[in-house]
Amino acid sequence: MASLSQRKVFRRTQVTHLTPSVSTEVLTRDPLVAGFGRLALARLVGAMERVEWAPGAVLCAVGQSAEYLHLIESGTAVLTTPTGRQAPLRALHCGEEAAAGLAHYACTVTATSQLIAWRLPRVTLADVAQVHPTLATEALLSLASTLGGEAVGGGIGKGGSGAKWSPLTGREIGGWIAAIVLPAGIYFGCVSGGFTTQSALFAAILGMVVVMWLFAIVDEFIPPIIAIVATLFVGLAPPTVALGGFASPSLMTMIGVFALASTIASSGLSYRVMLWVLARLPDRPFWQQTAMLFGGMVLSPIVPSGNSRFSMLAPLYRDMSDGLRLSSRSTALTALFAATLSGALLFSPMMATSKPSSIAALNLLSAQGQQEFGGLFWLVAAGAALVGLLAFHFLFMRWLLPAENPHRLPKDRIRAQLQLLGPLALAEWLALGSFVAFLAGTATVGVHHVQPSWIAGCVLVTLLVCGSLGKMDFRRQLDWSMVFFLLGIDSVVRIMNYLKVDVAIAKVVSGHLGFIGGSVELFVLASLVITVVLRIGLPVSAGALVSAVILIPVAIANHINPWICIFLAALFSDIWFFPYQSSVWMQAVSQGLTGSIDRARFTRYTQCMNLARVAVAFISIPYWKWLELQ
């Protein structure tokens, strides 16, 4: 609070407001705001007010409401701390408290000569801080520097001040050139080859999409949107078809499931459950690894993205590796990492909601197929593969990564963590309740006859109404790019069906896959080859979906259940040989988690699991026949 005498001084201050005649020089020379983007600077200029102070006038007083940041154009001033220490004002500004979001000024600034300044209201500064979130930190550092008499901190980037252009790689250059040239080439090639205008045009659009994915020149969700816009632009399909994916039940499933996953993570429920499990499991590497594996698997039905699952498991992996004091490049650390990664990935083809592409691919099935596989029957049909993959995982872990660790898990620390978390918070109860309700609802579709999509919708509504998922969470925590990516692909598939391009593809592909002759074994091989080849260029979800689109007509022609085709595409799309093929691996790399593992051993484990995926596909064939899927 300002003292009475200070207030009196302030009241006696003569302030002269001058006619605005804005000079941007004062902005560009001040380090606090100089690095801002042009938009932010323009907004500041709009709010700037020029003021002139007589010698002895107080610009800011301790305890006074911090309303303005002053940028000094000319003149000198002295800064007085609350304890009375005085120092000349060296900075080109004062009143940083207003920019830092503090309620009151922390010190007094008095003009020592005729002083001309430009003052900026805190409201405008708060607006600009939305775009430049480092403003508050920079202002505090500036204040600390002024008070301390020496430069403090620094090096904080002006976040959002403008894109920094990195040079294009050769791959990107090739991609852009192909994206510019290839569509036109495809169009004219198709037209001269006797294709209909609409088929030629769609082939050109599809070619552009594939090129963009292949060369990764834009984020993967963008090409399907471009395809939809281009389709509507030229009237290739009506909006009901071109935007059909966005009117499908998958939209509700995705939003509901993403919302639930987000709430489970943000409420801390997933972390608490893993701590609880670790505190009770036997203190042996096998159980620690199994906890990570099953932790990821339990998350799978409601966390479709492998990256999201890994994000939830990664903090626990770090805690465990630290707590167990696992040495760098040790087998134990590598085994724990492998279990964590498998926890995020292994279960992904096993349920419709465990993999984004499976949610979208479900729409490729007939209405009755969607009803049949939309719930838990997908898991039942994938049962043999699931059991097989788990068996192979444990086998390869024991064979390739036989972990022994002399250190004990710090259970006391885990218990302390749990104690600190206390009883379940309301948000956790809601997340837990929604999770259980979703699983129970999906498992009992046969009783209540409500589609899993609408159950996901009910979960979403519950989380929204109860406030577990606020407006900002809804905007930021849901993976909207993934939603648009998958529904965009769904729409592209609908356009293909509308234009009967799928029939043409089926004809071409069937011509080359005539050797299948109704054999499921040969179909599995064909699926493997097509999916693995597609995955060389396409990301996981796109690869799985495109593979399913190509193979479903072949499956139907060979009297093979189309679900088997979707399942195989999902299963084989998880096979990876090169780092760029696995987004979860790349995520681990970016988080610095891979530097300390034994890469050679881990690679052997990965390749063995790739083979295991092929093996379980074949193992499943008699099981599918037993289920009369075949």
Next chain:
Amino acid sequence: MNAPWRIILPSVFLAVSFALLASFNAAKPRILVLHTMGPTAPWASEVDAGIRTELLRNRLPVSVEWQYMGEELERESLQTAVASARRAIARFDPDVLIAVDDEANAQIASHFAGRDRPRVVFASVTEAPARYGYQGQANVAGIAEILPLAAIRDALHMAKDGKPRRLAAIGMDSATGRAELAQVHAFEWGPNTLVAAELVSDFDQLQRYVQARSADTDVLLVLSYAGLRVPLSESAATDGKQIAQWIEANSGPLPVGLQVAYVTDGGGLGFAPAPLDVGEQAMAMAIDWVDPSNGTAPPAMVTSEHFDVAIREGKLRARGIVLPPIYTEAARLGGRYFP
């Protein structure tokens, strides 16, 4: 590669893509549907339904626009409606003009016969195509409308006791009315006899004619009447329901409508060309013509011999008319059966 290329290459991509898409869009075939009536007129709306059905089947990207002369015909004058239609054609510059009904063909489409552009598909034309100078023109194709007079003759034979009947016809004095009347005159009605036929210009004349036919006629054929004016009120057309209901209530002979709207408006029995079929055929013809894979040869001129049956059971029962069930079922299937 310098950083600016990160903006240059995507910009080139966008510019090329937009340019290609825009040029494709500008060059894609344009079809203008020109109706004589307004969009809410039963005949026009059913022709449109047929056109839309065909468009749903179509996969070739085409731009389609509609122009209705009916609204301006009712509100203002024929001259205004014609000028407005010509402006629409000049603005849209269609590859194919689908002209529906005789007035649209007489006033607009016939002027394009023999020219390079636009190509003309006439539809629902009751007059002979030669009347509009279409015969032998390379840029004209279409569907001539045949009134289902043979179907009426057969139905009369089955509905009554098989004895020859005396027929009269009444319609509005318009291009369509005149063309319809010409077909009625030209038709071989034997063993029945056409005793009288007239086109009227207002509702009073129609009333007088209907009343005059009570004694000498067994069956009254009701031709087009949409837009018939009431004397002393030149700006407003008489409601179609009012006409149909008045005829049904005051006509001694059995009235049989030759337009789809007659029974909907309150009549008892109607046999009319099928507007849905006309719309589908016209649009299919237009799309075939503009499809580059089909070449540029014009489609053959055809006649639409499909017809709809419409029945209002209560009115027929009141007159003691019993039709074979096949007619009732046909009306029911076509959504034109009223209890």
